[in-house]
Amino acid sequence: MFFVATAGVLVSMTLALVRALVGPTVYDRVLAVNIFGTKTVLLIAVLGFLNGRPEFLDLALVYALINFIGTIAVLKFFEFRDLGRGREPLGGGS
Amino acid sequence: MEPVLDVLSWVAILSGLFFMIVGTVGILRMPDILTRLHPAGMTDTMGAGFLLLGMAFQTSDWMVLVRLLFVYLFLLFTSPIASHALARAALVGLGKDKAADQGGVSR
Secondary structure: OHHHHHHHHHHHHHHHHHHHHHOOOHHHHHHHHHHHHHHHHHHHHHHHHHOOOHHHHHHHHHHHHHHHHHHHHHHHHHHHOOOOOOOOOOOOOO | OHHHHHHHHHHHHHHHHHHHHHHHHHHHHOOOHHHHHHHHHHHHHHHHHHHHHHHHOOOOOHHHHHHHHHHHHHHHHHHHHHHHHHHHHHHHHHOHHHHOOOOOOOO
């Protein structure tokens, strides 16, 4: 049962990688990598159950956190060209 | 009790795989970035939810159940935030005309 789940998750990870490779804009690539990270979380969880060691779910939780932070950081970098600075205030006086 | 749980687990895992693969094919075939966000969100909620439900039927340890619930809750909270940030960044970075495909031929 978990073998079938592992195979299906790997197939959909491959399809997501195709979009990450051919995506015309950088946002398509970020979207595909985000989906790839979500599938990696599920793959880690399923592999834990496949090996009879469900403790791998802790790793899945940590990977979900890193994936989210990484997506937001890459998007902020491409929107502002800077990671430490926010948007300039509107009507910028100075 | 075991065969019932096995059947429930098979059904949940197969529906989760169905939603996951259909969502990924949707990411491949949708025309622009804003429509591609829709199958991506479907993959995160339905696919991950059914797969984690299928795993939850196979365990008797309640700590594992709590961890599965936490993984699902975390995906449920972070996926809309990431989608919103992505749509906003694409709209600001590309402009409204380039972000949305205006019904061109390249479908």
